[in-house]
Amino acid sequence: MIISVASGKGGTGKTTVSVNMALALGTGVELLDCDVEEPNAHLFLKPVIERSERVETPVPLVDLTKCTFCRKCSAICRFNALAVVGEKVLVFQELCHSCGGCMLVCPEGAITETGRELGTLNFGARESIGFINGQLRVGEAMSPPLIKQVRAAADPKRLTIIDAPPGTSCPVIAAMNGADFVLMVTEPTPFGLHDLKLAVEAVRLLGIPAGLVVNRADIGDREVFEYAKREHLPILLTIPFDRRIAQAYSRGKNIVEEFPEWRERFVALYHDIEAIITAKGKAVSCAK
Amino acid sequence: MKVAVTSKGTLLDSEVDPRFGRAPYILIVDTDTWAFEVVDNGNNANAFKGAGIQAATMVSDKGATVLMTGYCGPKAFETLEAAGVKVIDDITGKVRDAIKAFKEGKVTYAAAANKEAHW
Numbered sequence A: 001m002i003i004s005v006a007s008g009k010g011g012t013g014k015t016t017v018s019v020n021m022a023l024a025l026g027t028g029v030e031l032l033d034c035d036v037e038e039p040n041a042h043l044f045l046k047p048v049i050e051r052s053e054r055v056e057t058p059v060p061l062v063d064l065t066k067c068t069f070c071r072k073c074s075a076i077c078r079f080n081a082l083a084v085v086g087e088k089v090l091v092f093q094e095l096c097h098s099c100g101g102c103m104l105v106c107p108e109g110a111i112t113e114t115g116r117e118l119g120t121l122n123f124g125a126r127e128s129i130g131f132i133n134g135q136l137r138v139g140e141a142m143s144p145p146l147i148k149q150v151r152a153a154a155d156p157k158r159l160t161i162i163d164a165p166p167g168t169s170c171p172v173i174a175a176m177n178g179a180d181f182v183l184m185v186t187e188p189t190p191f192g193l194h195d196l197k198l199a200v201e202a203v204r205l206l207g208i209p210a211g212l213v214v215n216r217a218d219i220g221d222r223e224v225f226e227y228a229k230r231e232h233l234p235i236l237l238t239i240p241f242d243r244r245i246a247q248a249y250s251r252g253k254n255i256v257e258e259f260p261e262w263r264e265r266f267v268a269l270y271h272d273i274e275a276i277i278t279a280k281g282k283a284v285s286c287a288k
Numbered sequence B: 001m002k003v004a005v006t007s008k009g010t011l012l013d014s015e016v017d018p019r020f021g022r023a024p025y026i027l028i029v030d031t032d033t034w035a036f037e038v039v040d041n042g043n044n045a046n047a048f049k050g051a052g053i054q055a056a057t058m059v060s061d062k063g064a065t066v067l068m069t070g071y072c073g074p075k076a077f078e079t080l081e082a083a084g085v086k087v088i089d090d091i092t093g094k095v096r097d098a099i100k101a102f103k104e105g106k107v108t109y110a111a112a113a114n115k116e117a118h119w
Ligand code: SF4
Pocket: A062, A066, A067, A068, A069, A070, A071, A072, A073, A074, A084, A089, A105, A106, A107, A108, A109, A110, A111
Protein backbone atom coordinates (compact mmCIF):
# COMPACT_ATOMS: atom_id res chain seq x y z
CA MET A 1 0.00 0.00 0.00
CA ILE A 2 1.25 3.46 -0.87
CA ILE A 3 0.15 6.62 0.93
CA SER A 4 1.44 9.87 -0.48
CA VAL A 5 1.46 12.85 1.86
CA ALA A 6 1.22 16.08 -0.10
CA SER A 7 0.39 19.73 0.29
CA GLY A 8 -0.07 22.45 -2.26
CA LYS A 9 2.07 24.81 -0.26
CA GLY A 10 5.30 24.23 1.63
CA GLY A 11 5.57 24.46 5.41
CA THR A 12 2.10 23.11 6.23
CA GLY A 13 3.38 20.17 8.23
CA LYS A 14 3.54 17.52 5.52
CA THR A 15 6.79 16.10 6.86
CA THR A 16 5.45 16.16 10.42
CA VAL A 17 2.45 14.09 9.37
CA SER A 18 4.49 11.57 7.34
CA VAL A 19 7.09 11.06 10.04
CA ASN A 20 4.57 10.80 12.87
CA MET A 21 2.43 8.32 11.01
CA ALA A 22 5.50 6.18 10.34
CA LEU A 23 6.59 6.37 13.98
CA ALA A 24 3.10 5.65 15.30
CA LEU A 25 2.84 2.48 13.20
CA GLY A 26 6.38 1.49 14.06
CA THR A 27 6.80 -1.69 12.01
CA GLY A 28 6.14 -2.79 8.45
CA VAL A 29 6.55 0.80 7.25
CA GLU A 30 8.97 2.49 4.94
CA LEU A 31 9.16 6.27 4.75
CA LEU A 32 10.28 7.77 1.42
CA ASP A 33 11.32 11.41 1.39
CA CYS A 34 10.54 12.46 -2.18
CA ASP A 35 11.09 16.15 -1.54
CA VAL A 36 14.43 15.69 -3.28
CA GLU A 37 15.18 19.39 -3.60
CA GLU A 38 15.01 19.91 0.14
CA PRO A 39 14.78 16.58 1.93
CA ASN A 40 14.23 17.05 5.66
CA ALA A 41 12.31 13.99 6.90
CA HIS A 42 15.58 12.46 8.14
CA LEU A 43 15.97 15.36 10.57
CA PHE A 44 12.82 14.22 12.37
CA LEU A 45 12.84 10.46 11.85
CA LYS A 46 16.59 10.36 12.63
CA PRO A 47 17.29 7.10 10.81
CA VAL A 48 20.71 5.47 10.66
CA ILE A 49 21.83 5.82 7.04
CA GLU A 50 23.29 2.50 5.96
CA ARG A 51 24.33 3.20 2.39
CA SER A 52 24.17 5.77 -0.36
CA GLU A 53 24.00 5.34 -4.09
CA ARG A 54 24.76 7.77 -6.88
CA VAL A 55 21.90 7.93 -9.37
CA GLU A 56 22.30 8.75 -13.03
CA THR A 57 19.99 9.12 -15.95
CA PRO A 58 21.10 7.97 -19.40
CA VAL A 59 21.95 10.67 -21.92
CA PRO A 60 23.34 10.20 -25.44
CA LEU A 61 27.02 10.12 -26.32
CA VAL A 62 27.75 10.62 -30.02
CA ASP A 63 30.68 8.98 -31.78
CA LEU A 64 31.55 11.54 -34.45
CA THR A 65 33.71 9.06 -36.36
CA LYS A 66 30.57 7.06 -37.17
CA CYS A 67 28.19 10.00 -37.56
CA THR A 68 27.09 11.07 -41.04
CA PHE A 69 25.30 14.22 -39.76
CA CYS A 70 21.98 12.97 -41.10
CA ARG A 71 20.11 14.81 -38.30
CA LYS A 72 17.68 11.97 -37.62
CA CYS A 73 18.56 12.23 -33.94
CA SER A 74 17.91 15.94 -33.58
CA ALA A 75 14.70 15.61 -35.60
CA ILE A 76 13.23 13.04 -33.24
CA CYS A 77 14.23 14.80 -30.02
CA ARG A 78 11.25 16.83 -28.93
CA PHE A 79 13.24 18.41 -26.13
CA ASN A 80 15.82 19.99 -28.47
CA ALA A 81 18.55 18.29 -26.49
CA LEU A 82 20.51 17.56 -29.68
CA ALA A 83 21.71 19.97 -32.35
CA VAL A 84 23.53 18.96 -35.51
CA VAL A 85 25.40 21.92 -36.98
CA GLY A 86 27.96 21.51 -39.72
CA GLU A 87 30.08 18.53 -38.74
CA LYS A 88 29.27 18.68 -35.07
CA VAL A 89 26.61 17.15 -32.86
CA LEU A 90 25.93 19.07 -29.66
CA VAL A 91 24.27 17.30 -26.74
CA PHE A 92 22.57 19.50 -24.16
CA GLN A 93 22.50 16.96 -21.36
CA GLU A 94 20.36 19.04 -19.06
CA LEU A 95 17.52 19.15 -21.61
CA CYS A 96 17.57 15.39 -22.23
CA HIS A 97 14.65 13.38 -20.83
CA SER A 98 16.38 10.03 -21.40
CA CYS A 99 13.74 8.70 -23.78
CA GLY A 100 16.30 6.82 -25.85
CA GLY A 101 14.69 7.93 -29.13
CA CYS A 102 17.86 9.33 -30.65
CA MET A 103 19.72 6.09 -30.05
CA LEU A 104 16.98 4.03 -31.67
CA VAL A 105 16.75 6.22 -34.72
CA CYS A 106 20.46 6.69 -35.48
CA PRO A 107 21.13 4.68 -38.66
CA GLU A 108 24.88 4.54 -38.04
CA GLY A 109 24.84 3.25 -34.48
CA ALA A 110 26.80 6.36 -33.57
CA ILE A 111 24.91 7.00 -30.32
CA THR A 112 25.61 5.20 -27.08
CA GLU A 113 24.61 5.99 -23.52
CA THR A 114 26.49 7.87 -20.92
CA GLY A 115 25.15 9.16 -17.60
CA ARG A 116 24.15 12.50 -16.21
CA GLU A 117 24.22 12.56 -12.41
CA LEU A 118 20.79 13.23 -10.93
CA GLY A 119 21.70 12.99 -7.28
CA THR A 120 22.02 10.50 -4.46
CA LEU A 121 19.77 7.88 -2.91
CA ASN A 122 20.26 7.26 0.82
CA PHE A 123 19.00 4.09 2.46
CA GLY A 124 18.60 3.66 6.18
CA ALA A 125 16.31 2.65 9.01
CA ARG A 126 15.18 3.63 12.43
CA GLU A 127 14.68 0.36 14.23
CA SER A 128 12.15 -1.44 12.06
CA ILE A 129 11.04 1.64 10.09
CA GLY A 130 12.71 1.71 6.69
CA PHE A 131 13.87 4.98 5.23
CA ILE A 132 14.91 6.16 1.76
CA ASN A 133 15.50 9.65 0.54
CA GLY A 134 16.78 11.28 -2.60
CA GLN A 135 19.02 14.31 -2.71
CA LEU A 136 19.01 16.17 -6.00
CA ARG A 137 22.41 17.25 -7.33
CA VAL A 138 22.88 21.00 -6.96
CA GLY A 139 22.22 22.51 -10.37
CA GLU A 140 20.11 19.59 -11.61
CA ALA A 141 16.84 21.02 -12.89
CA MET A 142 14.77 17.86 -13.26
CA SER A 143 13.63 16.18 -10.09
CA PRO A 144 10.97 13.69 -11.38
CA PRO A 145 13.54 11.11 -12.61
CA LEU A 146 15.17 11.04 -9.16
CA ILE A 147 11.78 10.86 -7.43
CA LYS A 148 10.93 7.86 -9.60
CA GLN A 149 14.19 6.20 -8.53
CA VAL A 150 13.42 6.78 -4.85
CA ARG A 151 10.04 5.15 -5.38
CA ALA A 152 11.45 2.28 -7.42
CA ALA A 153 13.74 1.45 -4.48
CA ALA A 154 10.81 1.03 -2.08
CA ASP A 155 10.03 -2.36 -0.58
CA PRO A 156 6.58 -3.29 -1.96
CA LYS A 157 5.93 -5.66 0.95
CA ARG A 158 5.81 -2.78 3.40
CA LEU A 159 3.46 0.16 3.73
CA THR A 160 5.05 3.02 1.82
CA ILE A 161 4.58 6.52 3.20
CA ILE A 162 5.75 9.18 0.77
CA ASP A 163 6.67 12.66 1.90
CA ALA A 164 5.92 14.45 -1.39
CA PRO A 165 7.50 17.71 -2.52
CA PRO A 166 5.37 20.86 -2.11
CA GLY A 167 3.56 22.40 -5.07
CA THR A 168 1.34 20.97 -7.78
CA SER A 169 3.69 20.48 -10.74
CA CYS A 170 5.54 17.49 -12.23
CA PRO A 171 7.60 16.59 -9.13
CA VAL A 172 4.44 16.25 -7.03
CA ILE A 173 2.73 14.19 -9.69
CA ALA A 174 5.78 11.89 -9.71
CA ALA A 175 5.38 11.49 -5.95
CA MET A 176 1.60 10.81 -6.10
CA ASN A 177 1.20 8.79 -9.27
CA GLY A 178 0.26 5.19 -8.53
CA ALA A 179 -0.37 5.87 -4.85
CA ASP A 180 -3.40 4.23 -3.23
CA PHE A 181 -4.22 7.33 -1.25
CA VAL A 182 -3.15 10.95 -1.11
CA LEU A 183 -3.23 12.58 2.27
CA MET A 184 -3.25 16.34 1.93
CA VAL A 185 -1.96 18.51 4.69
CA THR A 186 -3.24 22.04 4.80
CA GLU A 187 -3.73 25.05 7.03
CA PRO A 188 -7.03 26.89 7.44
CA THR A 189 -5.73 30.07 5.83
CA PRO A 190 -6.57 31.67 2.47
CA PHE A 191 -3.12 30.77 1.10
CA GLY A 192 -3.45 27.25 2.38
CA LEU A 193 -6.87 26.91 0.75
CA HIS A 194 -5.75 28.31 -2.59
CA ASP A 195 -2.91 25.81 -2.88
CA LEU A 196 -5.04 23.00 -1.53
CA LYS A 197 -7.56 23.51 -4.35
CA LEU A 198 -4.81 23.17 -6.95
CA ALA A 199 -3.49 20.05 -5.27
CA VAL A 200 -6.97 18.52 -5.10
CA GLU A 201 -7.43 19.09 -8.83
CA ALA A 202 -4.20 17.27 -9.55
CA VAL A 203 -5.19 14.34 -7.34
CA ARG A 204 -8.63 14.13 -8.98
CA LEU A 205 -6.97 13.96 -12.40
CA LEU A 206 -4.92 11.03 -11.21
CA GLY A 207 -8.08 9.37 -9.88
CA ILE A 208 -6.65 8.71 -6.42
CA PRO A 209 -8.82 8.88 -3.30
CA ALA A 210 -7.79 11.67 -0.98
CA GLY A 211 -8.34 12.98 2.51
CA LEU A 212 -7.26 15.94 4.57
CA VAL A 213 -5.21 16.70 7.60
CA VAL A 214 -5.82 20.23 8.85
CA ASN A 215 -2.80 21.47 10.73
CA ARG A 216 -2.86 24.43 13.12
CA ALA A 217 -6.58 23.91 12.78
CA ASP A 218 -7.62 26.58 15.25
CA ILE A 219 -5.87 29.50 13.55
CA GLY A 220 -7.23 31.09 10.36
CA ASP A 221 -10.83 30.72 9.26
CA ARG A 222 -13.47 28.07 8.48
CA GLU A 223 -13.10 28.23 4.69
CA VAL A 224 -11.00 25.08 4.41
CA PHE A 225 -13.63 23.13 6.33
CA GLU A 226 -16.43 24.45 4.10
CA TYR A 227 -14.42 23.59 1.02
CA ALA A 228 -13.74 20.06 2.27
CA LYS A 229 -17.45 19.55 2.84
CA ARG A 230 -18.39 20.78 -0.64
CA GLU A 231 -15.75 18.60 -2.26
CA HIS A 232 -16.57 15.54 -0.11
CA LEU A 233 -13.01 15.44 1.12
CA PRO A 234 -12.92 13.63 4.45
CA ILE A 235 -11.03 15.45 7.20
CA LEU A 236 -9.16 12.61 8.82
CA LEU A 237 -7.19 14.50 11.41
CA THR A 238 -7.00 18.00 12.84
CA ILE A 239 -3.93 19.13 14.70
CA PRO A 240 -4.47 22.20 16.85
CA PHE A 241 -1.95 24.97 17.21
CA ASP A 242 -0.45 23.88 20.48
CA ARG A 243 2.52 25.55 22.10
CA ARG A 244 3.77 22.21 23.44
CA ILE A 245 3.69 20.67 19.96
CA ALA A 246 5.47 23.68 18.47
CA GLN A 247 8.13 23.55 21.16
CA ALA A 248 8.69 19.84 20.66
CA TYR A 249 8.98 20.44 16.92
CA SER A 250 11.56 23.17 17.37
CA ARG A 251 13.68 20.75 19.39
CA GLY A 252 13.40 18.20 16.56
CA LYS A 253 11.06 16.00 18.60
CA ASN A 254 8.02 14.31 17.15
CA ILE A 255 4.46 14.62 18.41
CA VAL A 256 3.97 10.89 18.91
CA GLU A 257 7.18 10.59 20.93
CA GLU A 258 6.32 13.42 23.26
CA PHE A 259 2.57 12.93 23.60
CA PRO A 260 1.43 9.28 23.72
CA GLU A 261 -2.22 10.20 23.05
CA TRP A 262 -1.14 11.35 19.60
CA ARG A 263 0.30 7.95 18.77
CA GLU A 264 -3.23 6.52 18.86
CA ARG A 265 -4.54 9.35 16.70
CA PHE A 266 -1.96 8.70 14.04
CA VAL A 267 -2.64 4.97 14.13
CA ALA A 268 -6.35 5.77 13.77
CA LEU A 269 -5.52 8.05 10.85
CA TYR A 270 -3.85 5.13 9.13
CA HIS A 271 -6.78 2.81 9.82
CA ASP A 272 -9.20 5.37 8.38
CA ILE A 273 -7.11 5.61 5.24
CA GLU A 274 -6.95 1.85 5.01
CA ALA A 275 -10.74 1.65 5.28
CA ILE A 276 -11.22 4.20 2.50
CA ILE A 277 -8.80 2.37 0.23
CA THR A 278 -10.48 -0.95 0.87
CA ALA A 279 -13.89 0.54 0.14
CA LYS A 280 -12.73 2.15 -3.08
CA GLY A 281 -10.27 -0.63 -3.91
CA LYS A 282 -11.60 -1.76 -7.24
CA ALA A 283 -12.35 1.68 -8.63
CA VAL A 284 -8.83 2.81 -7.83
CA SER A 285 -7.10 0.04 -9.67
CA CYS A 286 -9.16 0.87 -12.76
CA ALA A 287 -8.35 4.55 -12.59
CA LYS A 288 -4.62 3.95 -12.45
CA MET B 1 27.67 37.74 -46.85
CA LYS B 2 24.46 36.73 -45.08
CA VAL B 3 23.40 38.22 -41.78
CA ALA B 4 20.44 36.91 -39.76
CA VAL B 5 18.34 39.45 -37.86
CA THR B 6 15.50 38.57 -35.48
CA SER B 7 12.41 40.53 -36.44
CA LYS B 8 8.89 41.29 -35.34
CA GLY B 9 7.76 41.46 -38.97
CA THR B 10 8.65 40.42 -42.49
CA LEU B 11 10.12 43.69 -43.84
CA LEU B 12 13.45 45.46 -43.65
CA ASP B 13 11.57 48.24 -41.89
CA SER B 14 10.20 45.88 -39.25
CA GLU B 15 11.43 46.24 -35.69
CA VAL B 16 14.17 43.96 -34.46
CA ASP B 17 12.72 41.43 -32.00
CA PRO B 18 15.02 41.29 -28.99
CA ARG B 19 14.38 37.59 -28.48
CA PHE B 20 16.23 35.02 -30.53
CA GLY B 21 14.56 31.64 -30.09
CA ARG B 22 11.12 33.12 -29.70
CA ALA B 23 11.15 35.90 -32.31
CA PRO B 24 8.30 35.44 -34.81
CA TYR B 25 10.57 35.95 -37.84
CA ILE B 26 14.21 35.84 -38.71
CA LEU B 27 15.34 37.79 -41.76
CA ILE B 28 18.37 36.46 -43.60
CA VAL B 29 19.81 39.51 -45.34
CA ASP B 30 22.47 39.53 -48.08
CA THR B 31 24.55 42.54 -47.05
CA ASP B 32 25.82 43.18 -50.60
CA THR B 33 22.50 43.22 -52.45
CA TRP B 34 19.99 43.87 -49.60
CA ALA B 35 18.10 40.84 -50.90
CA PHE B 36 16.55 38.97 -47.98
CA GLU B 37 14.72 35.83 -47.09
CA VAL B 38 12.03 35.74 -44.43
CA VAL B 39 12.12 32.71 -42.19
CA ASP B 40 9.01 32.00 -40.16
CA ASN B 41 10.30 31.18 -36.69
CA GLY B 42 6.77 30.60 -35.38
CA ASN B 43 7.09 26.87 -34.77
CA ASN B 44 10.18 27.50 -32.75
CA ALA B 45 8.69 30.38 -30.89
CA ASN B 46 6.21 27.91 -29.42
CA ALA B 47 8.79 25.26 -28.57
CA PHE B 48 8.63 24.26 -24.93
CA LYS B 49 12.35 24.40 -24.41
CA GLY B 50 15.45 24.76 -26.52
CA ALA B 51 13.86 27.23 -28.96
CA GLY B 52 17.20 29.02 -29.23
CA ILE B 53 18.98 25.81 -30.16
CA GLN B 54 16.54 25.20 -33.01
CA ALA B 55 16.77 28.77 -34.20
CA ALA B 56 20.56 28.60 -34.10
CA THR B 57 20.60 25.47 -36.25
CA MET B 58 18.26 27.11 -38.72
CA VAL B 59 20.33 30.30 -38.97
CA SER B 60 23.40 28.24 -39.74
CA ASP B 61 21.49 26.13 -42.29
CA LYS B 62 20.46 29.29 -44.11
CA GLY B 63 24.11 30.13 -44.59
CA ALA B 64 24.21 33.15 -42.31
CA THR B 65 27.56 33.74 -40.62
CA VAL B 66 26.42 36.54 -38.33
CA LEU B 67 23.35 36.84 -36.11
CA MET B 68 22.03 40.20 -34.91
CA THR B 69 19.55 40.06 -32.05
CA GLY B 70 18.73 41.47 -28.63
CA TYR B 71 19.47 38.64 -26.24
CA CYS B 72 21.08 35.30 -26.82
CA GLY B 73 21.01 32.53 -24.23
CA PRO B 74 23.91 30.18 -23.44
CA LYS B 75 22.65 27.12 -25.31
CA ALA B 76 21.86 29.08 -28.45
CA PHE B 77 25.23 30.78 -28.18
CA GLU B 78 27.02 27.47 -27.88
CA THR B 79 25.17 26.13 -30.92
CA LEU B 80 25.95 29.23 -32.98
CA GLU B 81 29.57 29.07 -31.95
CA ALA B 82 29.79 25.42 -33.00
CA ALA B 83 28.25 26.40 -36.32
CA GLY B 84 30.71 29.26 -36.78
CA VAL B 85 28.02 31.95 -36.58
CA LYS B 86 29.12 35.12 -34.79
CA VAL B 87 26.66 36.95 -32.55
CA ILE B 88 26.01 40.66 -32.26
CA ASP B 89 23.57 41.29 -29.42
CA ASP B 90 21.84 44.24 -27.75
CA ILE B 91 20.43 45.24 -31.16
CA THR B 92 17.37 47.53 -31.22
CA GLY B 93 15.56 49.60 -33.88
CA LYS B 94 14.72 48.54 -37.42
CA VAL B 95 16.23 45.61 -39.28
CA ARG B 96 17.44 48.04 -41.97
CA ASP B 97 19.32 50.15 -39.40
CA ALA B 98 20.89 47.05 -37.92
CA ILE B 99 22.23 45.98 -41.32
CA LYS B 100 23.41 49.51 -42.04
CA ALA B 101 25.34 49.59 -38.77
CA PHE B 102 26.80 46.22 -39.61
CA LYS B 103 27.96 47.39 -43.05
CA GLU B 104 29.54 50.47 -41.51
CA GLY B 105 31.38 48.27 -39.05
CA LYS B 106 29.70 49.93 -36.08
CA VAL B 107 29.06 46.71 -34.20
CA THR B 108 30.75 44.60 -31.55
CA TYR B 109 30.67 40.86 -31.48
CA ALA B 110 29.49 39.14 -28.32
CA ALA B 111 32.02 36.97 -26.53
CA ALA B 112 29.38 35.13 -24.53
CA ALA B 113 25.64 34.78 -24.02
CA ASN B 114 23.98 37.88 -22.56
CA LYS B 115 20.96 36.12 -21.17
CA GLU B 116 20.47 33.52 -18.46
CA ALA B 117 19.31 30.04 -19.30
CA HIS B 118 15.63 29.74 -18.55
CA TRP B 119 13.66 26.77 -17.31
S1 SF4 C 1 21.28 10.16 -36.16
FE1 SF4 C 1 23.32 9.33 -35.84
S2 SF4 C 1 24.37 9.60 -37.75
FE2 SF4 C 1 22.56 10.91 -37.83
S3 SF4 C 1 23.31 12.88 -37.07
FE3 SF4 C 1 22.53 11.80 -35.31
S4 SF4 C 1 24.31 10.75 -34.46
FE4 SF4 C 1 24.86 11.36 -36.52
